[in-house]
Amino acid sequence: MTDPVPPPSGELALDVRDLRMRYGTKDVLTGVSFTARRGEVVALLGPNGAGKTTTIEILEGFRMRSAGEVTVLGQDPARGDEAWRARLGVVLQSWRDHGRWRVRDLLGYLARFYAPYSTAEVPRPWDVDELIGVVGLAEHADAKILKLSGGQRRRLDVAIGIVGRPELVFLDEPTAGFDPHARREFHDLVHRLADFENTTVLLTTHDLDEAEKLADRILVLDEGTIVADGSAEQLARELTTQAEVRWTADGRRQVHAVAEGDPTDFVRRLLAGDPGVTDLEVRRASLEDTYMALVHRAETAGPGQQDLDGQVTEQTEEVQS
Ligand SMILES: Nc1ncnc2c1ncn2[C@@H]1O[C@H](COP(=O)(O)OP(=O)(O)OP(=O)(O)O)[C@@H](O)[C@H]1O
Numbered sequence: 001m002t003d004p005v006p007p008p009s010g011e012l013a014l015d016v017r018d019l020r021m022r023y024g025t026k027d028v029l030t031g032v033s034f035t036a037r038r039g040e041v042v043a044l045l046g047p048n049g050a051g052k053t054t055t056i057e058i059l060e061g062f063r064m065r066s067a068g069e070v071t072v073l074g075q076d077p078a079r080g081d082e083a084w085r086a087r088l089g090v091v092l093q094s095w096r097d098h099g100r101w102r103v104r105d106l107l108g109y110l111a112r113f114y115a116p117y118s119t120a121e122v123p124r125p126w127d128v129d130e131l132i133g134v135v136g137l138a139e140h141a142d143a144k145i146l147k148l149s150g151g152q153r154r155r156l157d158v159a160i161g162i163v164g165r166p167e168l169v170f171l172d173e174p175t176a177g178f179d180p181h182a183r184r185e186f187h188d189l190v191h192r193l194a195d196f197e198n199t200t201v202l203l204t205t206h207d208l209d210e211a212e213k214l215a216d217r218i219l220v221l222d223e224g225t226i227v228a229d230g231s232a233e234q235l236a237r238e239l240t241t242q243a244e245v246r247w248t249a250d251g252r253r254q255v256h257a258v259a260e261g262d263p264t265d266f267v268r269r270l271l272a273g274d275p276g277v278t279d280l281e282v283r284r285a286s287l288e289d290t291y292m293a294l295v296h297r298a299e300t301a302g303p304g305q306q307d308l309d310g311q312v313t314e315q316t317e318e319v320q321s
Contacts (some may be wrong), residue, residue: 011038013069013168013200014059019068021054028054030224032068036217038167039198041190043205044216047295050221052204053093056170059202061088073168086117086124089166089199091157093173099146103137103156105130106145107163114164124165134192135159138186151182158186162193169193171203175210183210190214208288222295236287244289246281249274255317 014036021029028051036042044052057063059070061077070077075084098106111125118124126134132141135155140148147155154177161169171190175183191214193199205211212232220228224255228235243263245256247270258266261283271277 004272012036013040013073014042014202015069015071015158016055016059017069019055019058019070020066021051021058021063022066028070028224029068032221032224032226034226034229036200036202036220038112038200039194040216041201041203041214042217042219043203044219044221045208045211045212045291046221047206051224052221053172055221056202056204060088061085083117086164087122087167089161089164089169091169091171091174094212095167099144101145101150102142103145103159103291104132104141106156107131107159108126110160111163117164122165125163126165128163131159131163135189136182150177151179152176153160155182155186158189162199165197166199168200168202171201172205173206175205175207187214191231193231208291212287219292220291225257227294232287243282243284245270246283247277248279250276252318253279 014034016035017033019029019032020027029170033049034042044055046052054063058065059072059077061080063074064078072080075081075089101109107128111128114125129141132138135158137152137155137159140152145153145156154174158171158174161171164213175186178186187210190201190203194201194216203214209248215232217228217229217231218235243258245258245263245266249253256266256270267280267282271280
């Protein structure tokens with residue numbers, strides 16, 4: 001392994017503009033736009049049903065879009081040929097079973113398909129034993145796949161996805177079911193792919209903490225559009241200016257989001273207006289709170305109305321605890 005390869009500046013691995021997808025009469029994507037540079041790790045985050053899998057299936061060329069412009073490694077995925085496909089790696093949420101194969105045999109078999117697409121810059125495929133070591137399956141190289149644990153199976157899924165040494169990898173919820181140790185190792189692997197192989201990674205996750213640890217950029221997809229796009233630092237800086245004031249009045253727990261500035265003014269007004277307030281609590285929103293608030297706002301305000309600059313509007317709600 002040599003020094004990290006810096007991404008060629010300005011070179012886009014992904015360019016998505018106004019992507020739309022309709023299933024029957026249901027609009028699932030209503031204008032998704034984003035880019036990813038080579039070597040960038042991008043996390044696509046969003047609640048269940050937001051359209052994450054749909055988006056990556058379109059980018060992989062597995063699903064025809066309804067409208068919009070999409071360029072993946074310089075090609076429209078709807079017209080991608082075998083040579084283009086060989087430059088992509090795909091890790092789906094679940095693979096059809098290859099249970100009777102042994103780990104090394106299956107990877108060796110799949111690896112051969114990539115050999116014709118080897119170039120001077122990108123020698124393909126990956127050496128199978130090296131790859132097995134990289135994904136942490138060395139002790140299981142001769143194991144039958146049906147004997148692997150869930151976490152080991154997922155590592156194999158990742159190995160299958162990258163055996164052709166792809167320039168761009170799509171990972172759909174790659175760490176679902178991982179224990180913390182396996183998760184940490186997987187994060188190291190993704191960093192290694194990006195830093196040493198200059199691989200672009202687009203991954204979907206429900207886990208904000210994972211997105212924060214892994215991604216150079218986080219995209220939040222909700223209600224068919226990108227409602228936030230930035231680094232974890234940007235999201236934290238630009239979105240967590242919000243503070244939350246919680247209190248109890250008339251036996252009911254209340255929460256009020258203060259969008260900007262000092263929450264003291266609000267507290268002063270609150271106490272002046274209602275001397276019966278108890279259990280007063282003021283805290284800055286965490287990135288996770290902000291994500292939840294962002295998604296909640298997108299769902300109540302309708303699509304296309306939120307972005308990083310759109311701050312949380314002040315509102316008071318009754319809460320459970
Ligand atoms: N083939 C299909 N036909 C009709 N509707 C579909 C189809 N595939 C997905 N959908 C719908 O599109 C919406 C988005 O689904 P998608 O799987 O892309 O979301 P997601 O963000 O990946 O969700 P999750 O986090 O649960 O995996 C959902 O409402 C889903 O029911």
